[in-house]
Amino acid sequence: MPDLTGEAEIALRRYRSETLQYAPLLGLAPLREWICNYLQVDGVKVSPEQIIIVNGAKHGLDLICRLLLDPGDCVAVTAPTYFTGIPIIRSYGVEFIEVPQDEEGMSVDTLHHQIERRKRENRPAPKLIYDIPDFHNPTGITMSKRRRLQLVELAASLGVAIVEDSPYREIRFTGAQVPSLKSLDTNDSVFQLGTFSKLMAPGLRIGWIAATQENIERIGRLKSDGGTCPLTQRIIYEYCAAGKLASHLDLVRKRYQEHRDTMIASLTSFTPKMRFKAPDGGYYIWARLPREMDSNLFAKQALARGVELFSGEQFFVGKFADYPVNSAAGSGYVRLSFSFASPAQIEAGIARLMDLLPNDRAVSRDKM
Numbered sequence: 001m002p003d004l005t006g007e008a009e010i011a012l013r014r015y016r017s018e019t020l021q022y023a024p025l026l027g028l029a030p031l032r033e034w035i036c037n038y039l040q041v042d043g044v045k046v047s048p049e050q051i052i053i054v055n056g057a058k059h060g061l062d063l064i065c066r067l068l069l070d071p072g073d074c075v076a077v078t079a080p081t082y083f084t085g086i087p088i089i090r091s092y093g094v095e096f097i098e099v100p101q102d103e104e105g106m107s108v109d110t111l112h113h114q115i116e117r118r119k120r121e122n123r124p125a126p127k128l129i130y131d132i133p134d135f136h137n138p139t140g141i142t143m144s145k146r147r148r149l150q151l152v153e154l155a156a157s158l159g160v161a162i163v164e165d166s167p168y169r170e171i172r173f174t175g176a177q178v179p180s181l182k183s184l185d186t187n188d189s190v191f192q193l194g195t196f197s198k199l200m201a202p203g204l205r206i207g208w209i210a211a212t213q214e215n216i217e218r219i220g221r222l223k224s225d226g227g228t229c230p231l232t233q234r235i236i237y238e239y240c241a242a243g244k245l246a247s248h249l250d251l252v253r254k255r256y257q258e259h260r261d262t263m264i265a266s267l268t269s270f271t272p273k274m275r276f277k278a279p280d281g282g283y284y285i286w287a288r289l290p291r292e293m294d295s296n297l298f299a300k301q302a303l304a305r306g307v308e309l310f311s312g313e314q315f316f317v318g319k320f321a322d323y324p325v326n327s328a329a330g331s332g333y334v335r336l337s338f339s340f341a342s343p344a345q346i347e348a349g350i351a352r353l354m355d356l357l358p359n360d361r362a363v364s365r366d367k368m
C-alpha cells in the first residue's frame with residue numbers, strides 16, 4: 001500500500017474548501033485530466049468529458065447497468081466470471097448468456113452462435129457483454145489481440161455494448177501487453193472501467209468509467225450519491241501528479257511476481273494433482289481439482305485448516321440463476337489468490353492443502 005500521509009496533508013491544508021465540499025458531479029477536473037493522459041499512454045484516446053469518477057469499478061458497473069438494462073434484457077458473461085459482478089448485473093432483472101473461455105479468452109465464435117440461435121428462437125440478443133480481458137478474475141487468462149478484435153467487431157455489427165473491466169491490466173509480470181478493447185474500438189461500443197483499487201489501494205473506493213461524452217453525461221444524471229469523495233480524489237491526484245504511481249507499480253509487480261512464483265512452485269511440489277496454467281499477471285490462479293473432488297467441500301476443509309480459497313462454483317451465474325444453465329463445470333475448480341498472503345504464508349498454505357488431496361500421503365476421500 002502506498003504511503004499517502006503527505007498527499008492527505010496537502011489535500012486538507014491547501015484544498016480544504018474543495019476537499020470538504022460536495023464534489024463536481026463528474027469528478028475533480030485535474031484527476032479526470034490525469035486519467036485521460038494515463039489512458040492515452042495505453043492507446044485510448046479520450047477527453048476529460050469522456051471520463052466520470054465513480055466509487056470503484058463495481059459502482060461503475062452498476063451505473064452502466066442502470067443506464068443500459070431493463071428487466072428481461074440479456075447480458076453475456078464469460079463462464080466463469082467475476083463473482084461480485086454477477087449480483088450487480090443480475091439485480092437488473094436480466095437473463096445471462098454464459099460464454100466459455102479458452103486460453104485466448106472469451107470464445108467469440110461461441111457467443112456469435114449463441115446469439116444466432118437466440119435470434120432463430122425469437123429471443124433477444126444481449127444488450128451488453130461484460131468481460132475482464134486482462135488476467136481474468138478468476139481464470140487469470142488474458143484475451144488475445146485476435147479475439148479482442150473479433151469481439152469489438154461483433155459488438156459493433158450487432159450494436160451491443162461491451163463493458164471492459166480491467167483492474168489488473170498494469171499487474172503484468174511476463175509477456176507483452178495486449179491492446180485494450182477500448183483502444184481497438186472504432187464504434188464507441190466499449191465502456192471501459194478503471195479503478196485505483198489495484199493500482200493503489202481498494203479502500204480508496206475511487207474508479208472511473210471511460211465512454212462517449214453523451215453516455216458519461218447520462219451516467220452523471222443517474223449517479224445519485226452526492227458525488228464521489230473529493231478528499232480521496234485530491235489525495236490520489238496529488239500522488240499521481242507527483243509521478244509516484246509508476247514506481248509504486250514497479251514494486252507491486254515485483255512483489256506479486258514473487259508471490260505468484262512461490263505459489264506455482266508450491267503447487268508443483270506439494271499438490272501436483274491440482275492442474276493450473278500460470279498467469280502472466282494479476283492476482284489469481286484457477287486450479288482444477290482431481291476429477292472426483294467437490295470444490296465446495298474442498299474450500300470448507302481448506303478454511304478449517306486456515307487456508308482461504310474460493311470454490312469455483314461461485315464464479316458461474318448458474319449458482320444464482322433461476323433458469324437452466326450450463327454451469328456444472330465450476331464444481332471442479334478453485335480460485336487461489338496470491339496477492340495478499342506473503343510468500344511464506346503461500347508456501348505454508350499450499351502445503352496444508354496437500355492433506356486434502358487424494359494422493360499417497362493424503363487422507364483418502366472417504367475419511368475427509
Ligand SMILES: Cc1ncc(COP(=O)(O)O)c(C=O)c1O
Binds near residue numbers: 137166196
Ligand atoms: C474483475 C474485477 N472488477 C472490479 C474489481 C474491483 O472493483 P473496485 O474498483 O470496486 O474495488 C475487482 C476486484 O476484485 C475485480 O476482480
